Amino acid sequence: MRASILTIGNELLIGDIINTNAAWIGTFLTEHDIEPVRSVTVGDSESEIVHHLKDCAKVSELIIITGGLGPTHDDVTKHTLLRYTGGSFTEHKPTRDFIEYNFEKRGIPVSKSNLAQAMVPDTCEVLFNKAGTAPGMWFDFEGVVLVSLPGVPSEMKYLMEKEVWPRLAQKLGANGTLFRHYMHTAGIGESTLSDIEIGDISDKLVDGVQLAFLPHSHGVGLRISATGTTAEMARARALPLIEHIRRKASEHIYSEVQGDDLPAAVGRLLEHSKKTIATAESCTGGLLGSMITDVPGSSGWYNGSIIAYQNELKTSLLGVPAEILQQHGAVSAETALIMAKAAAEKLGADVGLSTTGIAGPGGGTEEKPVGLVWFGYYDGERHFAMRAQFFKNRKMNKERTALVALDITRRVLTGITRMPYDAPVVVG
Amino acid sequence: MRASILTIGNELLIGDIINTNAAWIGTFLTEHDIEPVRSVTVGDSESEIVHHLKDCAKVSELIIITGGLGPTHDDVTKHTLLRYTGGSFTEHKPTRDFIEYNFEKRGIPVSKSNLAQAMVPDTCEVLFNKAGTAPGMWFDFEGVVLVSLPGVPSEMKYLMEKEVWPRLAQKLGANGTLFRHYMHTAGIGESTLSDIEIGDISDKLVDGVQLAFLPHSHGVGLRISATGTTAEMARARALPLIEHIRRKASEHIYSEVQGDDLPAAVGRLLEHSKKTIATAESCTGGLLGSMITDVPGSSGWYNGSIIAYQNELKTSLLGVPAEILQQHGAVSAETALIMAKAAAEKLGADVGLSTTGIAGPGGGTEEKPVGLVWFGYYDGERHFAMRAQFFKNRKMNKERTALVALDITRRVLTGITRMPYDAPVVVG
Numbered sequence: 089m090r091a092s093i094l095t096i097g098n099e100l101l102i103g104d105i106i107n108t109n110a111a112w113i114g115t116f117l118t119e120h121d122i123e124p125v126r127s128v129t130v131g132d133s134e135s136e137i138v139h140h141l142k143d144c145a146k147v148s149e150l151i152i153i154t155g156g157l158g159p160t161h162d163d164v165t166k167h168t169l170l171r172y173t174g175g176s177f178t179e180h181k182p183t184r185d186f187i188e189y190n191f192e193k194r195g196i197p198v199s200k201s202n203l204a205q206a207m208v209p210d211t212c213e214v215l216f217n218k219a220g221t222a223p224g225m226w227f228d229f230e231g232v233v234l235v236s237l238p239g240v241p242s243e244m245k246y247l248m249e250k251e252v253w254p255r256l257a258q259k260l261g262a263n264g265t266l267f268r269h270y271m272h273t274a275g276i277g278e279s280t281l282s283d284i285e286i287g288d289i290s291d292k293l294v295d296g297v298q299l300a301f302l303p304h305s306h307g308v309g310l311r312i313s314a315t316g317t318t319a320e321m322a323r324a325r326a327l328p329l330i331e332h333i334r335r336k337a338s339e340h341i342y343s344e345v346q347g348d349d350l351p352a353a354v355g356r357l358l359e360h361s362k363k364t365i366a367t368a369e370s371c372t373g374g375l376l377g378s379m380i381t382d383v384p385g386s387s388g389w390y391n392g393s394i395i396a397y398q399n400e401l402k403t404s405l406l407g408v409p410a411e412i413l414q415q416h417g418a419v420s421a422e423t424a425l426i427m428a429k430a431a432a433e434k435l436g437a438d439v440g441l442s443t444t445g446i447a448g449p450g451g452g453t454e455e456k457p458v459g460l461v462w463f464g465y466y467d468g469e470r471h472f473a474m475r476a477q478f479f480k481n482r483k484m485n486k487e488r489t490a491l492v493a494l495d496i497t498r499r500v501l502t503g504i505t506r507m508p509y510d511a512p513v514v515v516g
Numbered sequence: 517m518r519a520s521i522l523t524i525g526n527e528l529l530i531g532d533i534i535n536t537n538a539a540w541i542g543t544f545l546t547e548h549d550i551e552p553v554r555s556v557t558v559g560d561s562e563s564e565i566v567h568h569l570k571d572c573a574k575v576s577e578l579i580i581i582t583g584g585l586g587p588t589h590d591d592v593t594k595h596t597l598l599r600y601t602g603g604s605f606t607e608h609k610p611t612r613d614f615i616e617y618n619f620e621k622r623g624i625p626v627s628k629s630n631l632a633q634a635m636v637p638d639t640c641e642v643l644f645n646k647a648g649t650a651p652g653m654w655f656d657f658e659g660v661v662l663v664s665l666p667g668v669p670s671e672m673k674y675l676m677e678k679e680v681w682p683r684l685a686q687k688l689g690a691n692g693t694l695f696r697h698y699m700h701t702a703g704i705g706e707s708t709l710s711d712i713e714i715g716d717i718s719d720k721l722v723d724g725v726q727l728a729f730l731p732h733s734h735g736v737g738l739r740i741s742a743t744g745t746t747a748e749m750a751r752a753r754a755l756p757l758i759e760h761i762r763r764k765a766s767e768h769i770y771s772e773v774q775g776d777d778l779p780a781a782v783g784r785l786l787e788h789s790k791k792t793i794a795t796a797e798s799c800t801g802g803l804l805g806s807m808i809t810d811v812p813g814s815s816g817w818y819n820g821s822i823i824a825y826q827n828e829l830k831t832s833l834l835g836v837p838a839e840i841l842q843q844h845g846a847v848s849a850e851t852a853l854i855m856a857k858a859a860a861e862k863l864g865a866d867v868g869l870s871t872t873g874i875a876g877p878g879g880g881t882e883e884k885p886v887g888l889v890w891f892g893y894y895d896g897e898r899h900f901a902m903r904a905q906f907f908k909n910r911k912m913n914k915e916r917t918a919l920v921a922l923d924i925t926r927r928v929l930t931g932i933t934r935m936p937y938d939a940p941v942v943v944g
Contacts, residue, residue, distance in 0.1 A: 101552045103542030107535055110557070114531030124529045126564065129538070129555040136554065136575075143571065147564075367823075373809025374802030377823045381801025382911055384877055386825075392833075393823035395795075395805045401820045401863060435829060449812055483810055 089260060091117050092144035093127040096137060096155035096165055097239055100129045109154050109244055116248055119298065119313060120266065122150065122256070132156050134168045141172060145232045150256070152248075155239030157222040159201040166209070166225075169236055173229050175211030182216060183208075183223045190221070212236075215251035219243040224251060233259065257315070267314045267322035269330055273340040274307035274350050274495040275508030281308055285337045292329040299329060305487055306350050307342070307495075339504045342495070351379045351386075354494050357501040358389040358439070363467075365497065366435035367393040368406055368427040370418065371445035371461060376490040391437045396427070406430040419444050419456055421464075421473035425516035428464030429471060440466040441493050445478075447485045461489045464516075465496055471516035474507055517688060519545050520572035521555040524565060524583035524593055525667055528557050537582050537672055544676055547726065547741060548694065550578065550684070560584050562596045569600055573660045578684070580676075583667030585650040587629035594637070594653070597664055601657050603639030610644055611636075611651045618649070640664075643679035647671045652679060661687065685743070695742045695750035697758055701768040702735035702778050702923040703936030709736055713765045720757040727757060733915055734778050735770070735923075767932045770923070779807045779814075782922050785929040786817040786867070791895075793925065794863035795821040796834055796855040798846065799873035799889060804918040819865045824855070834858040847872050847884055849892075849901035853944035856892030857899060868894040869925055871917050875910045889917045892944075893924055899944035902935055 093113050099105045107129060114124045125147055130136040137156075144151050156165030170177065184206035191198040205221050208214055215224030215235075220243040227234040235252055237244045253266060273281060278301055293299065295314070302309035312329055316322030334341070342353040358365055367376050377393040380386050394405050399418050402408040408418075408426045416422040424442050432440030445461030452458035459478035465471070476492055478485045495508045507513055521541050527533045535557060542552045553575055558564040565584075572579050584593030598605065612634035619626040633649050636642055643652030643663075648671040655662040663680055665672045681694060701709060706729055717727065723742070730737035740757055744750030762769070770781040786793055795804050805821040808814050822833050827846050830836040836846075836854045844850040852870050860868030873889030880886035887906035893899070904920055906913045923936045935941060 100539075101542055101555060102546040103539035103544075103552075106539040107555075111528075111531035111534040114529055116531075118530040125559065127529060127535075127557040131553065369802070369805075372806070373814075373818075374797070374805025374807075374821055374823070375809075377797075377802025377825075378800070378806045378914070379802075381803075381825065381875070381914070384910055386801075387879075390801075390825050392825040392829045393802055393821070394833075395802070395821035395823065397805075397809065397815055397818050397820040398864075404864075405820075405822075405862075434833075436826075436832075447809070451815075482812055486806070486809070 089122045089150055089256075090125045090148040091122050091150040091152060092140075092148040093124060094137070094140055094144065094151055094153045095127070095129045095239070096132060096153065097129075098131040098162075100155070101131050109239065109241055112241070112245065113152050113154070113248070117152075119300075120253065120256070120315075121296075132162045132164050134164050134171075137165065137168045138172055141234065145230065149231070150233045151235070152252075153234060153236045154244050157205075157236065157238045159205055165236060169212070169225065169227065169234065170209040173209060173211040173227050173234075175209035177207045178210045180206050180208050180214045180223060183214065183221075186216075186218075187221050215247050217243055217247060219246035226252070226255060265316060265319045265322050267316065267319060267326050268346075269312045269326060270344060270346040271310040271312070271330075271333060271341050272307060272343045272348055272350075272353075273310065273337060274342050274491065274498070276308065276337075276340045277509070278303050278308045281337060281340065285340065286333055287336060289329060289332060292332060295325045297325050297329055306491055307340075339499070339506055342498055350491055350494050350498070352383045354498050354501070355380070355383045355386055355389055357498060361501060363438040363501075364389050364391050364436075365439040365441060366391040366431045366437035367493075368431035368440065368442040368464075369393055369395045370397060370402070370427070370443060371447045372443045372486050372490045372493075373397060373447075375486045376441070376443060376493055379490050379494070391435045394431065394434065402427065406434070417456065419446055419460055419462055421462055421475070421514040424462035424464030424473040425466075425471065425514075426464075428466040428473075429516070432466050432468075438467060439497065440464070441497055443489050443493055445485070445489060447482045447489075448480055449482060459485055461485070461492075463489075463493050463496055465500060466516070467500070470500060472513040473516060474511050474513050476509065476511060517550045517578055517684075518553045518576040519550050519578040519580060520568075520576040521552060522565070522568055522572065522579055522581045523555070523557045523667070524560060524581065525557075526559040526590070528583070529559050537667065537669055540669070540673065541580050541582070541676065545580075547728075548681065548684070548743075549724075560590045560592050562592050562599075565593065565596045566600055569662065573658065577659070578661045579663070580680075581662065581664045582672050585633075585664065585666045587633055593664060597640070597653065597655065597662065598637040601637060601639040601655050601662075603637035605635045606638045608634050608636050608642045608651060611642065611649075614644075614646075615649050643675050645671055645675060647674040654680070654683060693744055693747045693750050695744065695747060695754050697740045697754060698772060698774040699738040699740070699758075699761060699769050700735060700771045700776055700778075700781075701738065701765060702770050702919065703927070704736065704765075704768045705937070706731050706736045709765060709768065713768065714761055715764065717757060717760060720760060723753045725753050725757055734919055735768075767927070767934055770926055778919055778922050778926070780811045782926050782929070783808070783811045783814055783817055785926060789929060791866040791929075792817050792819050792864075793867040793869060794819040794859045794865035795921075796859035796868065796870040796892075797821055797823045798825060798830070798855070798871060799875045800871045800914050800918050800921075801825060801875075803914045804869070804871060804921055807918050807922070819863045822859065822862065830855065834862070845884065847874055847888055847890055849890055849903070849942040852890035852892030852901040853894075853899060853942075854892075856894040856901075857944070860894050860896075866895060867925065868892070869921050871921055873906075873913070873917060875913045875917075876908055877910060887913055889913070889920075891917075891921050891924055893928060894944070895928070898928060900941040901944060902939050902941050904937065904939060
């Protein structure tokens with residue numbers, strides 16, 4: 089099946105809003121074995137919309153339309169589709185009830201233009217929108233499926249997943265439901281994860297089962313998807329691959345919940361083991377603490393930090409002897425070890441974590457280049473330092489450093505001895 | 517003049533890359549009084565490209581094409597334009613020389629496919645691309661201007677500004693060059709800045725002079741643009757507006773350099789006055805330190821921070837008496853004042869800056885709701901606290917707090933007594 093995407097709105101055309109809907113729909117269709125062949129953006133103009141409905145019908149059997157469904161006069165999509173398909177307006181009772189219920193709940197009077205959102209062409213099947221007020225519409229017109237969805241990304245995505253895909257699957261005679269599962273990894277590169285840890289999975293990529301690698305700043309995400317006539321069947325098809333990955337790469341997986349992140353995962357581990365953590369930062373300059381305190385409720389397990397950006401403060405606040413700084417330098421295993429222990433002791437935490445490195449762009453030497461970082465970990469039982477070599481970009485180096493520090497903590501707290509990127513440790 | 521935008525690439529269609537080029541071009545055209553009427557994305561397909569070249573020519577006098585100019589076989593744009601305009605290939609010597617020079621400089625042998633980038637249709641005028649290797653092309657074909665540009669955003673933008681706009685301006689018989697000036701403000705809302713501070717400027721918005729408000733997380737940006745037959749004339753036209761804004765809103769302007777940010781501006785002020793700064797953070801949890809240390813060279817003026825996330829640490833590390841915490845609470849003018857002074861004194865800095873607040877989503881009370889923040893400032897001479905009320909979103913509250921803390925510092929260092937958002941201060 090070939091598809092066209094028609095996104096409507098002057099704000100898209102003049103670049104006030106970047107067209108993320110078109111990208112999301114393109115990905116969604118591709119993942120579901122539907123080929124996007126064209127994506128068109130036009131303003132709120134009836135003649136332009138009709139021109140492209142006709143033109144796209146020549147190259148595709150499906151046209152996904154977003155935008156122009158709001159209650160204001162410049163939203164012309166619904167009227168255009170009404171006239172294009174030769175229908176007349178009828179009220180969709182469940183949508184009207186839902187609008188009234190929502191306004192009542194918020195204690196706001198319902199206006200005429202709000203209720204007008206429940207009026208739909210009688211040539212369409214309504215896609216009931218629980219995520220907003222404008223209903224989606226499904227037309228089967230002259231051999232082409234026209235799907236009209238609101239432009240609000242959350243509503244568009246809700247309708248695509250819950251209402252559009254089941255109907256498309258049925259139409260395609262394909263497998264009816266889509267199962268998706270996410271796994272988040274840290275401390276391992278994409279190619280090592282794929283080629284060495286997970287290895288050959290060709291025998292598991294059958295019956296529509298797919299694996300996507302999604303590298304992002306917190307690590308490499310994995311998305312496993314499968315289709316089936318029932319949800320249970322789709323899940324059953326994906327399960328062998330999921331279990332294979334769990335078996336092969338468990339040490340690197342910090343979460344299997346969509347949208348989760350590493351600081352939150354570390355927070356749960358600390359909460360669960362009733363431990364607190366404190367940090368001593370140099371090169372991250374507060375970013376490690378900031379990532380931790382982005383997690384709601386982190387005050388339950390995070391004590392605080394000493395950011396000793398100047399070397400004198402490493403001595404006065406963290407007790408790193410001046411001789412150590414002179415002999416080994418601030419960026420050294422020795423300094424990282426003392427910083428981590430001082431963080432735990434001076435801030436009264438069970439775990440102390442430290443970072444010291446050369447963030448760049450200046451300050452590098454041949455022996456200690458930009459991007460070199462030492463990490464320290466201390467929890468009373470374990471006390472070690474670990475080294476990593478990152479890149480030239482200051483902000484990226486800070487981010488990588490904070491995340492690797494958190495991943496070290498995650499690994500120790502879950503009893504994993506392998507460190508991120510298989511780095512060796514220096515025991516303190 | 518009406519324009520169509522034609523972006524080419526399978527990666528755009530399937531959503532691997534979000535189409536930021538189309539948005540940028542839409543904004544650029546709108547700012548230059550050219551109306552974008554349609555934006556189309558297609559894959560690397562000759563028939564689709566030709567179809568839309570013809571179709572767009574019916575509704576627009578200008579078609580901006582991006583993408584598909586790379587050296588690989590799936591980049592078909594150049595061959596398509598060659599055949600569409602009935603030309604034959606010829607070598608563009610300056611481009612060939614530039615490619616050879618660049619490869620030589622990097623010590624890499626030039627391949628045949630690299631040199632092929634210098635071959636262009638003889639039906640076009642070459643837009644010399646100093647930002648990359650693929651030249652842009654300008655065709656005047658059957659009454660429509662076709663502009664073909666590389667898909668790499670930096671190269672596309674370079675060519676639009678330096679090569680395409682001057683030619684378009686000439687063609688339009690319009691003013692030949694564009695002058696743009698940026699002003700960055702902080703500590704003031706968009707509507708107050710526009711309506712109260714800047715006020716009526718209708719007499720200055722003449723001869724193509726335009727003012728755009730660009731709100732972003734660091735404050736509200738202002739972009740003043742003007743066109744003229746010469747650069748000097750364009751600048752002269754914009755100057756009355758720029759000087760008016762400087763006169764009316766100078767206290768809020770932290771920079772007039774494009775792409776500048778508030779932490780860097782504060783850093784320059786500290787460097788210039790040979791002062792150092794230290795922070796004591798609670799609700800920002802390290803974000804203030806992290807923003808400061810995002811600035812390259814910040815080690816020259818930033819000493820460090822104590823993040824006292826737990827109240828006990830406010831007492832043990834920053835000397836906030838337990839009675840103060842009990843009587844006034846951690847989120848209070850009293851606590852903020854002591855934290856700021858302790859930051860300066862314990863970390864040996866000229867300026868001490870503190871934040872303490874309720875980031876949310878939990879922890880709010882009727883008296884002290886989520887989003888309430890107290891700031892403290894101390895520099896030996898001045899010692900004061902300031903209050904702000906932000907929103908429900910934790911990350912946004914952290915970011916706003918860090919930026920307002922920096923803006924307080926900027927204002928004091930430049931001798932401005934008005935505080936951000938005209939907040940009153942509590943003198944310590």
